[in-house]
Amino acid sequence: MALESAPSLLSRLADPDASIRQLALIELEWISLDDAGDVVLEAIVAKVRDPDPTVRSLAVARLEDLGDARAVPALVGALEDEDEKVRETALTALREFRTEAGAAALLPGIEHPNAQVREAVIIALREHRDPRAVEPLLRATADEAPRVRREAVVTLAYLRRPESVSALRARLRDSEASVRKVAIGALDFFNAPALVPDFIESLRDDDWQVRREAAIVLGRSKVTPPILAIPALLEALEDRYWQVRKEAILSLGKLGATVASGALIALLHDDTPDIRKAAAQSLGELRARGAAPTLTRLANDADAEVRKAARHALGLLLVLVVFVLGGCKRSEGEKPQDVIRVSIGVQDSTISCATGGILVRELGLLDKYLPKTGRYANTKYEVEWKSFTSGPPITTDMVAGKIDIGLMGDFPSVANADAFRKLGKHSYYTAIIAGSVEGSGNAVLVPADSPVTSLSELKGKQISVPFGSSAHGTLVRALRDLGWDPDKDVTLVSQAPEVGGSALRGHKIDAHADFVPYSELFPFRKYARKIYDGGTAHVPTSVGVVVRDEFADRYPEVLVGYLRATLEADRLFTEDPEKYSELVQKVSGVDAEVVYMFQGPLGIQTRDYTLKPEYRKGLETAVATLALLKKDLNVDVNAFVVDRFIRQAAKESGLDYDARIGNYAPLPVTGIEATDPKLVAQIWVKDEPKVRAYATLGAALGALSELAASGKATRAFYVHDRNTGSKLFADFAYFVRAGSDVSAFLLKNDAETWSRSHGGAPVVGLDELRTKPLQAVAK
Numbered sequence: 001m002a003l004e005s006a007p008s009l010l011s012r013l014a015d016p017d018a019s020i021r022q023l024a025l026i027e028l029e030w031i032s033l034d035d036a037g038d039v040v041l042e043a044i045v046a047k048v049r050d051p052d053p054t055v056r057s058l059a060v061a062r063l064e065d066l067g068d069a070r071a072v073p074a075l076v077g078a079l080e081d082e083d084e085k086v087r088e089t090a091l092t093a094l095r096e097f098r099t100e101a102g103a104a105a106l107l108p109g110i111e112h113p114n115a116q117v118r119e120a121v122i123i124a125l126r127e128h129r130d131p132r133a134v135e136p137l138l139r140a141t142a143d144e145a146p147r148v149r150r151e152a153v154v155t156l157a158y159l160r161r162p163e164s165v166s167a168l169r170a171r172l173r174d175s176e177a178s179v180r181k182v183a184i185g186a187l188d189f190f191n192a193p194a195l196v197p198d199f200i201e202s203l204r205d206d207d208w209q210v211r212r213e214a215a216i217v218l219g220r221s222k223v224t225p226p227i228l229a230i231p232a233l234l235e236a237l238e239d240r241y242w243q244v245r246k247e248a249i250l251s252l253g254k255l256g257a258t259v260a261s262g263a264l265i266a267l268l269h270d271d272t273p274d275i276r277k278a279a280a281q282s283l284g285e286l287r288a289r290g291a292a293p294t295l296t297r298l299a300n301d302a303d304a305e306v307r308k309a310a311r312h313a314l315g316l317l318l319v320l321v322v323f324v325l326g327g328c329k330r331s332e333g334e335k336p337q338d339v340i341r342v343s344i345g346v347q348d349s350t351i352s353c354a355t356g357g358i359l360v361r362e363l364g365l366l367d368k369y370l371p372k373t374g375r376y377a378n379t380k381y382e383v384e385w386k387s388f389t390s391g392p393p394i395t396t397d398m399v400a401g402k403i404d405i406g407l408m409g410d411f412p413s414v415a416n417a418d419a420f421r422k423l424g425k426h427s428y429y430t431a432i433i434a435g436s437v438e439g440s441g442n443a444v445l446v447p448a449d450s451p452v453t454s455l456s457e458l459k460g461k462q463i464s465v466p467f468g469s470s471a472h473g474t475l476v477r478a479l480r481d482l483g484w485d486p487d488k489d490v491t492l493v494s495q496a497p498e499v500g501g502s503a504l505r506g507h508k509i510d511a512h513a514d515f516v517p518y519s520e521l522f523p524f525r526k527y528a529r530k531i532y533d534g535g536t537a538h539v540p541t542s543v544g545v546v547v548r549d550e551f552a553d554r555y556p557e558v559l560v561g562y563l564r565a566t567l568e569a570d571r572l573f574t575e576d577p578e579k580y581s582e583l584v585q586k587v588s589g590v591d592a593e594v595v596y597m598f599q600g601p602l603g604i605q606t607r608d609y610t611l612k613p614e615y616r617k618g619l620e621t622a623v624a625t626l627a628l629l630k631k632d633l634n635v636d637v638n639a640f641v642v643d644r645f646i647r648q649a650a651k652e653s654g655l656d657y658d659a660r661i662g663n664y665a666p667l668p669v670t671g672i673e674a675t676d677p678k679l680v681a682q683i684w685v686k687d688e689p690k691v692r693a694y695a696t697l698g699a700a701l702g703a704l705s706e707l708a709a710s711g712k713a714t715r716a717f718y719v720h721d722r723n724t725g726s727k728l729f730a731d732f733a734y735f736v737r738a739g740s741d742v743s744a745f746l747l748k749n750d751a752e753t754w755s756r757s758h759g760g761a762p763v764v765g766l767d768e769l770r771t772k773p774l775q776a777v778a779k
Contacts (some may be wrong), residue, residue: 219251
C-alpha cells in the first residue's frame with residue numbers, strides 16, 4: 001500500500017460505523033512497518049480498545065503483522081478482553097514477538113493482577129526461550145492460581161535451565177494434581193538420576209494421572225537406575241487404574257527387567273485388551289522365551305491390536321531361537337559373518353574419561369585397533385557410544401546387558417561390582433584412564449562471595465553432594481577427619497552437579513561437594529570457590545575401565561583393541577594438550593582451560609593406564625566408605641581388578657607396563673628449567689595455541705604485567721599450592737610474597753601459617769598482588 005493512503009486509512013479508523021473501521025484494518029494488512037510509521041502504529045493500538053469486538057480482533061492481528069515490540073503492552077491488555085476471539089488472537093500475536101525487545105515487554109505480564117493474563121503471558125514466553133524469564137517464572141511456580149503454576153512449570157521445561165530443578169521438584173508436592181503431573185514431565189527433560197526417588201514417590205500419588213506420568217518417566221533407561229525403579233514399577237502393576245498398569249508394564253520392558261517376566265506373562269490373561277497388548281510388547285522386548293505358549297494363544301486374540309503385538313513378540317522370540325540354534329540358512333560355501341556389538345558407556349562431561357571416550361570416539365581410534373584377522377576375519381562390529389552424566393546409570397545398562405564397557409569413578413565402580421554379584425555375575429576393573437594417588441579431583445566448594453575459607457567452618461551448615469559419587473565419599477571422610485558425625489554435625493542433601501552449581505550461584509546451599517570437572521569448572525565460571533581439595537585426605541581416586549566379564553572373556557582381543565585405542569589417545573593428548581583440550585570442550589561443553597587444568601602438564605590428575613597399588617587401595621577405601629554410608633556391599637577388590645588385558649594392550653603398543661606402574665611423575669612442563677614444580681606457573685594467552693610456562697610465580701607475574709601493558713588478554717593463570725603442589729586457578733588463590741619469592745595456597749589458613757614462618761608478609765589475593773608487580777625475570 002502506498003504511503004499517501006495512510007491518512008485516508010487513519011480517518012476511516014475513526015469512522016463511527018464499525019464496518020468502516022473493520023475494512024480499514026483489513027486494508028492495513030498490506031502496509032509495512034516502514035510505511036506505517038508511529039502515527040499508524042498508535043492508531044492501531046488505540047483500536048485494541050474499540051467498542052466493537054471484531055475491530056479489536058482485527059487490530060490485534062494487524063499489530064502482529066507489524067511486529068513492533070512497542071505493541072506488546074497493548075496486546076497484553078487484550079488478554080483481558082471479554083471476547084474470547086480477541087483473547088485468542090492476542091495470545092497468538094504475542095507468541096510471534098520472538099525478539100529480545102518482545103520478550104522484555106512480556107516479562108512484566110508474569111506478575112499481572114489478572115491470573116488469566118499471567119497464564120497467557122507465560123504461554124507466550126514459551127516460544128521466546130529467553131533466559132531473563134527464568135527468575136519470574138520460578139516465582140510463578142508458587143502462584144496462587146493453579147493454572148498459572150502449571151504453565152510456569154511447562155515453560156521452565158522449555159527453557160531447561162538447571163536452576164529450575166529445585167522449584168520444579170517442589171511442584172511435585174503441589175496441591176493441584178495437574179501441576180504435579182506436568183512437573184514430572186518437566187523434570188524428565190533434565191535426565192538427572194538424582195530425580196529418580198522423586199519419580200518413584202510420584203508413582204504413589206493420590207491422582208492416577210500423576211502416577212501414570214511417573215510410570216512413563218521411570219521407563220526412560222538413560223535416566224533411571226532399574227535397581228531403584230523396578231520394584232516400584234512391579235508394585236504399580238497392582239494399581240487399580242489400568243492406564244497406570246499399562247505404562248508400568250511398558251516401562252519394565254524398556255528397562256530390560258527380566259525379573260518381571262513372570263508377572264508380565266500372568267498379565268497376558270488380563271481382561272483389558274490394552275494390558276494384554278502392553279504385556280505382549282514388553283515380553284517381546286525382554287525376549288522372554290517362557291512366554292511363547294501364551295503368546296501363541298494370544299496370536300488369535302479377539303482384539304486385533306493384541307493379536308498384532310503377540311505376533312510381533314513371537315517374531316522376536318523366533319529370531320532369538322534361530323540364532324541360539326544356529327539355524328540361519330546360508331548359501332552353499334558362504335561363510336557366516338559374525339556381528340559383535342561393542343557398546344561403550346562414557347561420561348563426556350567427566351573429563352577424566354576423555355582419553356577413553358571423547359578422543360577415542362571423535363578421532364576414530366577404535367576401528368584402528370579392533371581385531372580383523374584370525375577368528376575375527378569375517379566380523380562386523382556394531383560400535384555404540386552412550387554418554388551419561390555419572391557412573392550409576394552406566395552400571396544399570398551394564399547389568400541389563402546393554403553396555404559392555406563402562407568408564408566410571410572408584411565409588412560407582414565398586415557399586416558396579418556389587419550389582420553384578422547380586423545377579424550372580426561378575427565385572428572386571430581392567431585399567432585406569434586417569435586418577436590421583438593423593439585424591440585430587442574431588443572438592444568442596446562454597447559460593448564465590450562466601451566468608452567461609454575452610455571446611456571446619458561448615459559445622460551446622462547444609463552441604464549438597466551427588467550421593468553415591470566419589471565426591472560423596474571424599475566429603476564423608478573429610479568430615480570424619482574433623483571428628484564430626486556426618487549425620488548430626490551437618491545436613492547432607494543429594495544434588496546432581498548441575499543442580500549443585502545452580503544452588504551455589506543462587507546462595508541456596510552453604511557448600512557443595514563434587515567431582516571432576518565441577519570442582520574446578522564452577523570456580524572457573526566465577527560462582528564458586530574451592531575450600532577443600534580431595535588431595536588433602538591422601539586417599540587415591542581414579543576413573544577406570546569396567547567390563548562385563550562375559551564380554552571380556554568371550555572377546556578378549558576386542559577389549560585389548562579398545563584399550564590400545566585409549567593408549568593412543570593418551571599419547572596424542574600428551575603431545576598436544578592444548579589442541580585436545582579444545583576438542584574436549586567442543587564435545588563436552590567443559591571449558592578447555594578446565595580440561596587443561598586437570599589433564600595437562602602438572603595437572604590435578606595424572607593420565608595413567610596402570611593399576612597401581614594406590615588405585616587398588618582407593619577401591620578398597622570406597623568399599624569401606626560406602627559401608628559407613630550404610631550401603632551393604634560385598635566386593636572382593638582383588639578379584640575385581642584384572643590387569644591381564646591392559647598388560648597385553650601395553651605390550652602390543654610397545655609400552656613397558658612394569659616400568660610405568662612404578663612411575664608416578666605427572667606430565668611435565670616443557671620449555672623451562674624448573675627447580676621445584678610447586679613454583680611453576682602457566683599463562684594461557686588468548687589467541688595463542690600454546691600455554692606459556694614460567695619457572696617461578698614471580699616470573700609469571702612479571703609476564704602478566706607485560707601482557708596487560710601490550711593489551712593481550714589471558715584465558716587462564718595457573719599456579720600451584722606451595723604445600724601440596726595441587727594446581728590452582730590464580731584468581732581464587734591466596735599469596736604470600738617474601739622478597740622475590742612468591743608462594744600460592746588454596747587455603748587462607750595455610751597461607752597465614754607460611755607467612756608466620758617467613759617474616760610475616762601479608763596474605764593477599766591476586767588483584768592486590770598485581771598492584772605491586774615484580775620485575776619480569778627470564779622464563
